Amino acid sequence: MSHSNFSLLSGIAVTLLSTMASSHAQTPAGTANWQAGVVLDGAVTSKGLELGARDKGLGLGHSDLMVRGAFNEHFSGEAVLGFHTQDKKLEQHVENAWVQTRSLPHGLQVRAGRFASQIGYLNELHPHADDFTERPLLYRGLLGGHWYDDGVRLNWTAPTPFYLRFGAEVFSGKKLVREATPDSTSLVSTLNMKMGNDIGPSSSWQWGLSHVQNKREAEVEVHDPAAEAHSHSASFSGKRMWISDLVWKWAPEGNNRNQQVRLNWEYAQVSGINRYADSTMRHRASSLGAVWKFTPAWEVGVRTDWLRVAKPEDHSGTIEFGNGRLTENAIMLAYKPSHMQTLRLQLTQQRASGANDDGEPVFAKPAGRSIQLQYVIAFGAHGAHSY
Amino acid sequence: MRILTKAFLALCVAATGQAQAITVFACEPEWASLTRTLLPEVSVRTATTHLQDPHHIEARPSLIAQIRGADFAICTGAELEAAWLPMLQARAGNPKVQNGQPSMFFAAQHVELIDPFKGTITPFSGDVHVNGNPHFHTDPRRVLQVAKALATRLGSLYPEKKPLVDQNLANFESELQAKIAIWEKQLQALKGRSVITQHASFGYLWPWLGLKPVADLEPKPGMPPTAAHLEKVLAISKTQPPIGIIIAQHHDPKPARWLAGSMGMPSKLLIIPATVTDDQPGAITRWFDQLVTQVTGLAK
Numbered sequence: 001m002s003h004s005n006f007s008l009l010s011g012i013a014v015t016l017l018s019t020m021a022s023s024h025a026q027t028p029a030g031t032a033n034w035q036a037g038v039v040l041d042g043a044v045t046s047k048g049l050e051l052g053a054r055d056k057g058l059g060l061g062h063s064d065l066m067v068r069g070a071f072n073e074h075f076s077g078e079a080v081l082g083f084h085t086q087d088k089k090l091e092q093h094v095e096n097a098w099v100q101t102r103s104l105p106h107g108l109q110v111r112a113g114r115f116a117s118q119i120g121y122l123n124e125l126h127p128h129a130d131d132f133t134e135r136p137l138l139y140r141g142l143l144g145g146h147w148y149d150d151g152v153r154l155n156w157t158a159p160t161p162f163y164l165r166f167g168a169e170v171f172s173g174k175k176l177v178r179e180a181t182p183d184s185t186s187l188v189s190t191l192n193m194k195m196g197n198d199i200g201p202s203s204s205w206q207w208g209l210s211h212v213q214n215k216r217e218a219e220v221e222v223h224d225p226a227a228e229a230h231s232h233s234a235s236f237s238g239k240r241m242w243i244s245d246l247v248w249k250w251a252p253e254g255n256n257r258n259q260q261v262r263l264n265w266e267y268a269q270v271s272g273i274n275r276y277a278d279s280t281m282r283h284r285a286s287s288l289g290a291v292w293k294f295t296p297a298w299e300v301g302v303r304t305d306w307l308r309v310a311k312p313e314d315h316s317g318t319i320e321f322g323n324g325r326l327t328e329n330a331i332m333l334a335y336k337p338s339h340m341q342t343l344r345l346q347l348t349q350q351r352a353s354g355a356n357d358d359g360e361p362v363f364a365k366p367a368g369r370s371i372q373l374q375y376v377i378a379f380g381a382h383g384a385h386s387y
Numbered sequence: 388m389r390i391l392t393k394a395f396l397a398l399c400v401a402a403t404g405q406a407q408a409i410t411v412f413a414c415e416p417e418w419a420s421l422t423r424t425l426l427p428e429v430s431v432r433t434a435t436t437h438l439q440d441p442h443h444i445e446a447r448p449s450l451i452a453q454i455r456g457a458d459f460a461i462c463t464g465a466e467l468e469a470a471w472l473p474m475l476q477a478r479a480g481n482p483k484v485q486n487g488q489p490s491m492f493f494a495a496q497h498v499e500l501i502d503p504f505k506g507t508i509t510p511f512s513g514d515v516h517v518n519g520n521p522h523f524h525t526d527p528r529r530v531l532q533v534a535k536a537l538a539t540r541l542g543s544l545y546p547e548k549k550p551l552v553d554q555n556l557a558n559f560e561s562e563l564q565a566k567i568a569i570w571e572k573q574l575q576a577l578k579g580r581s582v583i584t585q586h587a588s589f590g591y592l593w594p595w596l597g598l599k600p601v602a603d604l605e606p607k608p609g610m611p612p613t614a615a616h617l618e619k620v621l622a623i624s625k626t627q628p629p630i631g632i633i634i635a636q637h638h639d640p641k642p643a644r645w646l647a648g649s650m651g652m653p654s655k656l657l658i659i660p661a662t663v664t665d666d667q668p669g670a671i672t673r674w675f676d677q678l679v680t681q682v683t684g685l686a687k
Contacts, residue, residue, distance in 0.1 A: 073487060076477070100477075107455055107480040157455050157480045163448030165478075196448025201436070204447045249445060257440035258639045296611035296639055338610050339470070340510035377510050384474035387446050 034069030037380030041084075041128040047370040049350050050326055050363050051140040051235060051307075053084070054133065054372065060085040061374065062127040062146070064095065068383065074103045077113075080126075093232070095148050107157035116148040118155075118167055119190050119210035120266055121245035123147055125386060131262070131299070132330055133346045133372040136287035137307040138268050141326070142241065144233045149175040149188070162197035163206070177216035178233040185215045196247075196387070203250040206387055212241040217274050223313040223320075223356075236283045236309045239272025247387065260293040273310055276319040281310040299334045311362050324354035324362025342376040409545065412454045412484065414462035414472060415441055417524045417674075418494060418533075419666035422461055425538055425555045426548060427668060432457070437660035440637045441467055442514060442609065446474035459544065460484040461537065464493030465500060467521035489544060495521060497536035498529040501590060514609030524662060526591035527567050527675055534559055566672055570679045577686055581629040583620060585612070585643060588635045588661045596682060601627045604634070604642050612642035624650050630686040631655035657685050 041061035045054045054061055061084055068078035080096035098113030116124040120139070127135060127146055135145050151171035158164040173180075173188030180186070190213070196206030218237050244267050251260040270283040289303035305328040310321045332346040352366035408430040413419035419433040432453040435441050441463070444450075454460060454475045460483075462468055476485055483490040500519025508515055523529045538556040542549035578597035585604040593600050602623040606616040624646075632650075634643045636658055647656040659681055663670035 070486070073482075073485065102485050103482040104480065105482065109480045155480065157451070157478070159456055160452060161456075163452040163455075165451075194448070197452070198447065198449040201438075204445065204449060206448045249447075251445075253436065253438040254445075255439040255443075255637050256445055257443040257637060338510070338513055338607070379510055380508075384446060384470055384472065384477075386474050386478075387448060 034067065035381035035383060036065075036067040037378060037382055038065050039063055039126070039128050039376065039378045039382070041374065041376045043133055043372050043374040045133075045370060045372045047367045049134055049328070049348060049367045049370055050352060050365055051137065052134050052367075053127075053140070053145055055085070055087060059088075060090070061133070064126065064128070066096075066381075066383070070102065071099070074101060075099050076102050078115075095146075107159060109153075109155045109157075111153040111155075112151075114148060114150050115153070116146060117169055117171065117190055117212075118153070118194075119143075119147075119192050119208075119212060119241075120243045120268070121206075121208060121247055121264055122266070128376050129385070131289065131291045131301050131334070132303055132332055133344060133374045134330075134348070136266065136285075136289070136303065137305040137326055137328055138243075138266055138285035138287045141236050141307045141309065142234055142268055142270060142283060142285055144176065144231060144235070147176055147234070149173060162195060164195045165193065167192045167194075173214065173216045175232070176214065176234050177218045177237050178231065179219040180216040181219055184217050188212060188214045188216060201254050202252060203248065204387075205249075206247045208243070208245040210241075210243045210245075212243075214239055214241065220274065220276070220312045220314045220319055223315045236270065236273075236311065238270035238274070238277075238283060241268060241270045243268040249387075256293070258293075258296050260291075262289075262291045264289045273321075274312055274319075276312060277310065277321065281321065283307075283309045297335060297337050299332075299336065301330075301332045301334070303330045303332075304328070305330075309362070311356075313356060315358075320357050322354065322356030322360075322362040325352065326363050326366065327351050339382055340378045342374070344372075344374040344376075346372045346374065348372065409458050410456055412457035412460040413666070414460075414468050415524070415662060416666040417530070417663050417671055418461040418463070420663050420668060420670040421530070421534055421537060422459075422541075423666070424559050424668040424671075425534065425552050426541055426545075427555075429459075431666065433666045437662045437664050438637055440635075441662075442470060444468070444471045446471045446478070450475050451478045454484060455479040455481050457481060457484050457490075459490045459492070459541075461492045461494065463521050463524070464495035465518045465521035466516050467495075489540065492537060492540055494533045494537075495523070498523050498532050501594075502587070511607070513605070513607030516608075520587045520590040522588050522661070523591050524671075525589050525678075526595050527563060527570075527671075528595070529591065530671060531560060531563055563672060566675065570675060573679055573683055576683060577630070580686060581627045583624060583629045583632045583646070585632075585634040585638050588638075589633065592678070596679075598630070598682075601629060604632075604646065611639065617642055617646055620646060621649055629655075630682075631657055633657045633659060633682065633685070635659065635661035637661060655685060657681055 040063045043061050044058050048056045063083050065081045070076040077099045078096050082095040083092045096115050098111050098115040100111040118124045139145050149171035153169040155167045169190040171188045192210035194208040198204045246265045248263045265288045267286045273281050285307040287305045291301035293299045307326045309324050313320050328350045330348040334344040336342050348370045350367040352363035354362045411422050411429045411431045413433045416433050419431045503519040504515035504517050538552050541552050574596050581601045582598045583602045584600050602620040604612040632643050632647050647653045663674040
């Protein structure tokens with residue numbers, strides 16, 4: 001977080017607070033025009049995960065201050081100031097500051113500003129609403145956990161009896177690849193599609209397919225076995241990325257108040273790693289999760305993930321690639337007495353394999369077994385939930 | 388050649404919006420039924436059923452597609468759909484059904500709400516509504532007020548349909564008024580009796596029925612019943628014996644069953660649909676008929 005952004009941050013904070021103070025001045029019985037809220041996400045972790053966002057011990061996870069609403073009949077907007085602790089220090093980021101159209105015809109929508117890309121299933125969702133304490137390896141390895149950036153988006157929702165949406169986004173890409181080679185052009189664009197429908201009254205599905213064209217080639221880091229990695233950008237990137245995401249949800253008669261099953265599978269592949277890489281080299285990742293809400297307030301979930309990478313390293317001028325692999329299995333139990341609170345206990349098992357030419361492991365500190373206890377609490381408006 | 392001509396004509400008809408049926412998105416089945424009662428020719432997609440808790444609906448892809456194609460949307464408002472409708476509106480890219488547009492009709496804006504939450508909302512308050520209880524469709528007199536406002540709105544949006552809508556409103560009004568008079572006679576037996584309930588789902592029904600809700604299975608609005616809270620409700624039931632326990636069909640029946648058993652009156656648990664069980668014209672009258680019969684039956 002650079003100091004040049006500080007005045008912007010404080011400006012947003014003041015706006016948020018003043019809006020929160022006036023958010024109760026609502027139109028009678030109507031929907032409030034503007035909403036504001038705060039979400040705090042705290043956790044105790046027995047051992048930090050490789051590529052994880054939570055340190056060992058007590059820490060603040062992905063928390064935020066949010067304000068959203070409609071400016072007029074043509075535009076709506078949202079601002080989110082995210083904050084979390086890293087190495088016991090508080091970090092802040094302006095995650096969202098966007099304006100979107102509300103009145104374009106024919107299912108068209110345009111958004112501009114800073115926002116999360118709509119590639120994949122989880123990327124545009126807030127991490128504190130996730131079903132597990134850490135994002136899947138796919139997101140942590142290939143998208144910096146939660147890829148938001150400065151750019152524009154055009155969406156078209158088709159007039160079909162089932163859901164069908166096509167989207168295109170263009171971003172600066174600085175949040176995806178922080179240190180790019182000097183000859184890189186500064187653009188990352190995405191093309192994405194989502195479709196979905198119901199299967200009878202009890203179940204529904206959604207499938208998404210996204211492509212990322214990334215013209216920012218990451219600088220190869222100088223090999224340093226002792227280096228501590230902490231980054232909000234993608235740890236492993238490349239020219240082209242494909243993501244396929246599938247979600248299926250079931251609830252008896254569609255009444256998800258009392259019982260629900262949610263399945264989520266995502267797969268991603270990155271090619272064109274950099275100018276030194278063999279054209280057959282790929283980063284690949286997969287995540288499969290299942291959550292069962294078995295009573296109105298309790299959920300259990302399991303998730304299995306893997307990530308395979310070809311990691312470029314600069315060994316005194318020679319670029320070498322190390323093939324690394326991480327696997328993760330997690331089980332969790334969550335208690336949600338209301339919309340506003342979640343208490344979650346998670347056990348995660350993380351293993352690593354693969355080494356570079358010097359025989360040094362690509363992932364040096366897999367956690368083995370880690371236990372996490374997480375508590376999420378929301379104040380004020382919590383907004384509507386996406387599918 | 389004839390097939391081609393027919394196809395061309397069909398395309399022409401499809402291209403001129405006037406010839407197509409008005410497509411309506413209804414958040415709840417009672418408003419779907421009411422819209423069909425006033426304007427039977429509309430094509431209605433109903434987002435929820437009586438088997439679902441309207442607070443907890445997934446903003447499913449199918450619902451986005453439905454609201455994308457809607458010419459008119461009718462919902463309860465008063466934050467009942469706060470967890471899902473704004474997401475559908477934001478995703479659909481349909482300017483007609485955004486808040487503030489005449490084609491986005493919120494029934495709550497046309498009735499007086501009871502029990503607005505007063506005080507400071509904290510994460511421990513439960514699912515409270517600052518504007519008041521949004522389940523006002525359980526009061527037939529308020530349904531009539533909504534019907535009048537809806538008829539006015541439909542008449543101004545579709546002036547060519549106004550005579551038809553007004554005629555249908557007059558029929559609905561006289562039919563429901565006559566029914567209300569009959570129901571209110573049947574309800575005399577309930578005056579001043581106690582009832583145990585779950586959530587504010589029937590918050591408007593009790594004063595109309597003359598029943599006194601003495602305990603709620605939920606410790607806080609929207610929070611599932613807990614064992615400790617059920618013990619308290621059991622204690623209340625001993626000092627103020629109720630005619631029974633009445634919960635909605637979309638509630639988890641286990642806590643209410645336990646309570647009815649513990650009170651020694653397992654047959655006095657009444658599970659009723661919290662809204663109409665179909666979305667056709669006349670469903671509202673049929674549903675109230677059923678409610679009055681079942682609740683007065685419980686008191687016998």
